[in-house]
Amino acid sequence: MREITVPVQKTVTSSELIPVVARGRAVSDPGGAPFEYHRDGQWHPFTNAELVARVDKIAAGLVASGVEPGDRVALMAGTRLEWVLVDMAVWTAGAITVPVYPSSSAGQLEWILTDSAAKVLVAETDEHVVVVADTQVPDTCTRVLYLDDGGLEALEADGEAVPAETLDAALASLDLDSPASIIYTSGTTGRPKGCVITHRNVLSECHALLGHPIGSMAQDGKKTLMFLPLAHVLARAVTYTVFLGEATVGFWDDTSTILPRFADFRPHMILGVPRVFEKVRDGIAAKAGAKGNVQKRIFERAEAVAIEASRLRGGDGLGDARTPSLAHTIQHKALDLAVYKAVREALGGRCEYAISGGGALPDRISHFFRGLGVPLYEGYGLTESTAAATVNGPGCQRIGTVGRPVAGTGVRIAESGEVELSGALIFDSYWNNEKATAEAIRDGWFATGDLGSLDADGYLTITGRAKEIIVTAGGKNVAPGPIEDGIRAHRLIGQAVLIGEGRKFVSALITVDDAEFAGWAAENGHAGKSVADLADDPALRAAIQFAVDDANRLVSHAEGVKKFTVLARDFTEDSGELTATLKIKRHVVAERYAEQIEAMYA
Numbered sequence: 001m002r003e004i005t006v007p008v009q010k011t012v013t014s015s016e017l018i019p020v021v022a023r024g025r026a027v028s029d030p031g032g033a034p035f036e037y038h039r040d041g042q043w044h045p046f047t048n049a050e051l052v053a054r055v056d057k058i059a060a061g062l063v064a065s066g067v068e069p070g071d072r073v074a075l076m077a078g079t080r081l082e083w084v085l086v087d088m089a090v091w092t093a094g095a096i097t098v099p100v101y102p103s104s105s106a107g108q109l110e111w112i113l114t115d116s117a118a119k120v121l122v123a124e125t126d127e128h129v130v131v132v133a134d135t136q137v138p139d140t141c142t143r144v145l146y147l148d149d150g151g152l153e154a155l156e157a158d159g160e161a162v163p164a165e166t167l168d169a170a171l172a173s174l175d176l177d178s179p180a181s182i183i184y185t186s187g188t189t190g191r192p193k194g195c196v197i198t199h200r201n202v203l204s205e206c207h208a209l210l211g212h213p214i215g216s217m218a219q220d221g222k223k224t225l226m227f228l229p230l231a232h233v234l235a236r237a238v239t240y241t242v243f244l245g246e247a248t249v250g251f252w253d254d255t256s257t258i259l260p261r262f263a264d265f266r267p268h269m270i271l272g273v274p275r276v277f278e279k280v281r282d283g284i285a286a287k288a289g290a291k292g293n294v295q296k297r298i299f300e301r302a303e304a305v306a307i308e309a310s311r312l313r314g315g316d317g318l319g320d321a322r323t324p325s326l327a328h329t330i331q332h333k334a335l336d337l338a339v340y341k342a343v344r345e346a347l348g349g350r351c352e353y354a355i356s357g358g359g360a361l362p363d364r365i366s367h368f369f370r371g372l373g374v375p376l377y378e379g380y381g382l383t384e385s386t387a388a389a390t391v392n393g394p395g396c397q398r399i400g401t402v403g404r405p406v407a408g409t410g411v412r413i414a415e416s417g418e419v420e421l422s423g424a425l426i427f428d429s430y431w432n433n434e435k436a437t438a439e440a441i442r443d444g445w446f447a448t449g450d451l452g453s454l455d456a457d458g459y460l461t462i463t464g465r466a467k468e469i470i471v472t473a474g475g476k477n478v479a480p481g482p483i484e485d486g487i488r489a490h491r492l493i494g495q496a497v498l499i500g501e502g503r504k505f506v507s508a509l510i511t512v513d514d515a516e517f518a519g520w521a522a523e524n525g526h527a528g529k530s531v532a533d534l535a536d537d538p539a540l541r542a543a544i545q546f547a548v549d550d551a552n553r554l555v556s557h558a559e560g561v562k563k564f565t566v567l568a569r570d571f572t573e574d575s576g577e578l579t580a581t582l583k584i585k586r587h588v589v590a591e592r593y594a595e596q597i598e599a600m601y602a
Contacts, residue, residue, distance in 0.1 A: 001453040001455065001456055001457075001458060002404060002412070002413050002454065003403070003410065003411070003412035003454075004404070004410065004411055004454060004458035005409070005410035005411075005423075006404065006405045006406065006407050006408065006409055006410075006458075007407065007408070007560075008407055008408035008424070009046055009208070009407040009409070010207045010209070010211060010409070011323075012175055012176065012200065012203040012204060012207060012424075014174075014175050015028070015201070016193075016203055016242070016244075017091070017176075017199055018091065018173075018203075018240055018243070019055065019088050019091045019092045019171060019172055019582070020054050020171070020200075020201070021244065022051055022055065022088065023052055023438070025048040025052075025240070026048045026049050026051065026052035026053075028299050029328055030047060030048055030049035031047050031048070031049070031050055031158060032047060032048045032241075032246070032247065032450045033045035033046060033047050033048075033248055034046070034051065034243050034246070034247075034248060034327055035051070035243075035248065035249050035250070035251070035295060036223075036248055036249070036251075036265070037080070037081040037250070037251055037253060038250070038251075038265075039262065041249060042263055043264065044320045045185075045248075045413055046081060046357065048550025051085075051481075052086075054087055054156075055088045055089045055092055056084060056089075056092060056154075056164075056167060056600035057156040057159055057344065058085055058089035058152055058155050058156060058159070059092035059093040059159070059167055059170070060091040060158075060160070060162035060166075060167055060584055061089075061154070061155025061156050061157070061158045061159035061162075061253065062093045062120065062155065062159070062479070063088060063093050063160040063166060063167065063170060064091065064155075064159045064161065064468055065119075065120055065143050065155070066119060066142060066157060067090075067093050067095050067120060067144075068094070068095070068099045068170075069093070069094030069095075069170055069173040069174075070094065070095065070096065070178075070179075071094075071095045071096065071110050071118045071119045072095065072096045072097075072098050072117060072118040072119060072182060073086075073095050073096070073097055073098065073118060073119065073120045073122065074098040074099055074100055074112060074113055074116065074118040074120070074123050074141070075087065075090075075098065075099055075100065075105065075231075076099075076100035076102055076109065076123045076124060076128060076145070076231075077122065077123065077124035077227065078102045078104055078124060078229065078230075078253040079226055079227055079229055079251050079252065079253045080147075080251050080253055080409045081251050082147050082152060083230045083251075083576075084230070084239065084251075085152070086122050087153070087230075087236075089483060090365070090419065091174065091180060091199075092167065092169075092170065092171050093167070093171075094171060094172050094173040094174055094178075094210065096179045096180065096181060096330065097180065097181045097182075098112060098116045098118050098181070098182045098183075098184075098194075099230070099231035100184075100231060101229055101232075101560055102124060102125075102128070102229060103229070103556040103557055104556055105131070105132070105133035105553075105554065106131050106132075106135040106350070107243065107370075107554060107557050108134045108555070108556065109131060109132070110136050110137070110138075111184075111191060112184050112192070112194075113135070113138055113140075113141050114138045114140075115184075115191070115194060115432065115480045116182050116184075116194060117138070117140040117429065117440070118140065118141050118247055118492045119140065119141065119142055119143070120141065120142070120143045120144075120145070120392070120553065121141055121143070121144045121145070122147065122151060123144065123146050123151075123559055124146060124148055125145070125146070125148050126292075126334070128146065128150070128263050129146065129293070132144060133519075134274060137243065138541065141573055142529060151258065153590050154174070154334070156180075156535045162180065162289075162304065163342075164268075164330045164489065170224075170344065170354075170585075172307075173214040173334055174199060175546075176198065176199050176200040176284060177200055177204070177428075178199055178476070179197070179198055179199075179428065180197055180201070180202050181196075181202075181231055182194040182195065182196055182197070182431050183195045183197055183231075183317055183383050185382070185384070192479075193430045193431070193546065194270070194431030194432070194433075195383045195384050195427045195430060195431075196427060196428040196429050196430065196431050196432060197383075197386055197427055197428070198427075198428050199424070200385040201424065201427060201428070201496045202237070202240065202386060202422055203389065204386070204408055204423070204424035204425040205241075205385075205386040205387055205406075205425045206237060206239050206240050206241040206244050206509070207244070207407075207408045208388075208406035208408055208409065208425065209237070209238070209241045209388065209391075209406065210241060210245050211406075211407050212391060212393055212406055212407065213393035213394045213395050213396055214353075214355065214377055214391055214392075214393035215241070215245065216239075216241040216352075216394065217241075217242060217245075217248060217268065217269035217353075217523035218244070218245025218246070218247045219245060219246075220239055220245075220246045220247060220495040221240055221247065222242075222247040222248070222268040222269065222270075223247065223248045223250060223265065223266065223267045223268050223271070224238065224239075224242045224247065224248070224249050224250070224267055224268070225249075225250050225252060225261060225262065225265050225267040225270055225271075225348075225486075226238070226239055226251050226252070226270065226271060226406065226476070227251075227252045227253065227258055227261075227272075228248050228271060228272065228358075229253075232358065232446070232475065233381075233382075233383045233386060233387045234271070234357045234358055234387040234388065234552045235271065236380070236386070236387075237386060237387035237388070238271050238355070240359070248556055250267070252265075253278070255503060258276075259283075259346060259572055260432050260595060262346065262347050262348040263345075263348060265348065266348035266349060266350055266352055267348050267350075267351055268348075268351060268352050268432050269351065269352060269353060269354065269355065269487070270298075270347065270351055270354040270357045271353070271357075272356055273356065273357065273473065273474050274356055274358075274359045274360065274361045274362065274365065274473045274474075274475070274502070275359070275360040275472070275473035275474040275475070276356075276474075277354065277361070277365050277369065277376060277478050278340045278362070278365055278473060278504070280343075280346070281303075281368060281369075284299065284342075284343060284346075284472065285338075286302075289478050290501050294320075295570060298335075298338065298339065299339060301335070301376050302335040302338070302339035302340065303327065303368055303473065304464065305331050305332055305335055305371070306332075306335075306340065306367070306368050306369075306370075306371030306372045306512040307329070307364060307367040307368055307371055308324075308328065308371070309324065309332050309363060309370075309371040310366070310368070310370040310371035310399070311323050311367060312328075315397070315398035315399065315401075316366075316395055316396050316397050316398060317396065317398075317457065318398065323391060323473035329437060332371075335462070336373075337387075340373060341374035341601075342573040343372050344372070344373055344374060347374060351374050352539070353373075353374060353375045353377055353394065354374060354376050354377070355376075355377050355378075355379065355391070356376050356378045356379075357378070357379050357380075357381070357387070358378070358386065358460070358471070358473070358474075358475025359471045359472060359473055359474070359475045359502060360462070360471070360473075360501075360502045361376060361378045362502075363400055366378065366383070366399045367399060370399070375394070375397060377391060377392040377393050377394075377397060377403070378391075378392055378399075378402050378403065379392065379402055380402035380403070380460060381390030382448060382460060383427070383446075383570055384421075384426065384427040384440070384446055384448075385409075385421050385425055385426055385427070385446065385567075386425045386426075386427065387425075388406060389400050389405060389406065389407050389409050389411065389421050389423070389425065390403040390404055390406065390409070390459075390460045391403040391406060391413060393512060394506055395500030396460050398455075398585035400461060400472055401455070401460060402459075402460050402461070402462060403459060403460065404458045404460070405423075405460075405508070406425075407425050408423045408425065409421065409422070409425060409460070410422040410423055410424035410445075410446065411454065411460055413452060413453060413454060413495075414447070415463050416451075417451045417452070417453075417463070418447055418448065418449065418452075419448045419449065419450045419451065419452040419460070419462070420442075420445040420446060420447050420448065421445065421446045422446065425444045425445070425516075426441075439580065440524075449469075450462055451463045460502070461561075467585065468480055470498060470499075470500045470501050470506065471501060471502070471523055472502070472503055472504070472505065472506065472558070473502055473503055473504050474504055474558065476499070476559060477528065477560045478498065478500060478506055478558075478559045479497055479553075480497075481497035482554055482555070483498060483506075483551050483552070483559070483560075483561065484496045484497065484498055484508075485551075485556050486547075486551030487510065487547050487548055487550075487561075489493070489511065489550075489551075490546070490550070491500060491516050491518055492512060492513060492544065493510060493511070493512065493544065493547055494510075494512055494513040494515070494570035494571070495510070495511045495570060495571045495584060496509070496510050496511075496588075497510075497560065497584055497586065497589050499511045499597050499600070502587060503571065503601055504564040504601065506559060506560065506561050506562060506563060507561060507562060507563040507565070507592055507597070507600045508561045508563075508565075509565055509567055509589065509600070510547065510548075510563070510564050510565065510567065511531075511566075511567045511569065511570040511571055512531045512540075512542055512544075512566065513552075514570055517531055520540075520543070524532045524539050526538075530568075531566065531567075531568055532568035532569075535566045535567075535568060536566075540566065541566065544564065544566060545564075548561050548564060563600045564600075565596045565599070565600055567593065567596070571584065571589070576588055577589055577592070
């Protein structure tokens with residue numbers, strides 16, 4: 001199959017704009033609790049009535065600060081209730097939210113503020129105070145507020161004099177094609193581009209998920225624990241999907257302490273990136289190993305049996321399921337009591353399934369969780385598609401694929417093998433970048449830059465990336481060019497190639513400049529030695545580490561290089577690692593140095 005389009009199931013209207021829906025529920029169901037927040041060791045409900053009252057006060061404060069319909073408000077904060085309050089308040093003021101990852105560097109923040117011409121910046125922590133201090137905040141940004149320093153309370157106080165009619169008029173200025181957000185995503189080259197996401201895009205995505213089998217997460221009474229950054233388009237889309245479905249979202253920002261929150265929030269659904277689920281699996285294995293060899297062997301056997309149980313199930317609708325042997329069935333039941341039940345309890349005891357996005361999910365992790373009773377449903381999308389364009393789900397899961405298109409979405413495979421998308425959830429344009437928009441959207445189809453294939457039933461498999469953007473296992477998009485350039489800027493460095501696609505962290509293969517090395521070696525008492533002789537020399541590694549550290553300052557911590565390997569020789573055109581124009585052939589480097597790459601992740 002080369003193309004598939006799934007028909008629209010629901011046509012959205014302006015009456016379904018999220019802040020409009022919120023206002024309606026404040027009247028029809030004031031005590032309903034769409035959100036919960038954790039404070040003083042307990043979860044607290046946040047009702048529809050409280051939501052609208054607080055959102056309107058913040059929106060009035062934004063209006064008092066000079067924010068008018070169509071203006072941009074930057075939001076740099078972690079996953080917390082206040083993020084959603086500010087987001088909805090920006091919309092209520094008729095304005096556009098510009099999310100900024102809370103881990104962004106000063107350089108990244110400066111570009112986003114400048115390019116978007118944001119009028120207000122809402123940041124969060126003391127750490128952000130430092131980042132803003134290092135940022136050349138443009139004149140267009142007239143106010144900076146911090147959530148942890150009474151920023152919202154200050155806005156609410158400023159908004160007391162704003163008439164309700166003014167707020168009503170601002171909200172009424174919105175329609176489906178009004179921009180809801182400008183989300184910056186790294187391009188293959190140059191500066192990050194701002195994706196203009198309209199309210200139609202957001203609602204199309206939310207209702208497509210609600211109409212999919214995976215939408216059972218948003219049924220009344222169900223709970224979703226949100227801990228991914230809300231600046232991530234997927235986390236935001238799922239949050240509002242659950243809200244529109246009248247279920248409940250709880251917010252938690254510290255992934256290092258997420259297990260206790262699983263236990264006390266007891267979610268029915270978990271949204272994560274591949275690395276989250278790998279950490280859960282690795283944590284279980286580590287605990288088993290710490291108890292001795294017997295427990296370690298039990299876990300290893302439990303993992304193997306769970307994976308085999310999932311493989312025997314095959315793919316939904318394929319008719320390839322196989323009947324497990326009696327011995328396998330007995331083992332699985334015994335291990336369910338000994339191991340699998342404990343894993344399910346660690347996830348809160350009632351987790352029906354989890355959604356994985358933002359990066360490639362290893363098949364073994366999918367099989368492990370499905371085999372123990374908590375299926376992981378993998379989807380595929382980009383910022384430009386307002387999150388999931390395809391997704392697996394209950395009754396429609398084929399591990400190894402990223403699912404079928406959601407309602408109202410088309411997927412086709414170009415002659416080049418590139419995946420192209422169409423539909424109401426595809427973004428409007430790149431902010432102030434007509435050239436990039438024209439290059440990305442061709443004849444109504446968005447060119448993703450990813451390579452893939454469709455099976456006979458329309459399930460999409462991603463087979464590679466045409467773009468150079470690295471997506472780590474944690475779902476972080478990393479543009480390698482600026483970091484590589486920063487490392488190469490140091491005289492001792494020949495070439496630097498970032499590694500990290502689907503990996504836990506970013507690493508680098510680094511070569512030493514032949515011309516500079518001889519002088520360095522002589523200065524450091526190693527005259528006559530080769531790079532191969534000194535690849536593990538502390539002084540050489542320290543010199544290269546300095547270059548790496550310097551380059552890491554250009555980016556957020558998650559994008560920085562954590563490990564590197566010094567290669568024995570520089571890349572050349574003759575050896576096949578460089579093109580005639582001296583560009584690196586990344587696939588050649590990855591194949592040739594696969595052993596060194598694997599060693600960095602061992």
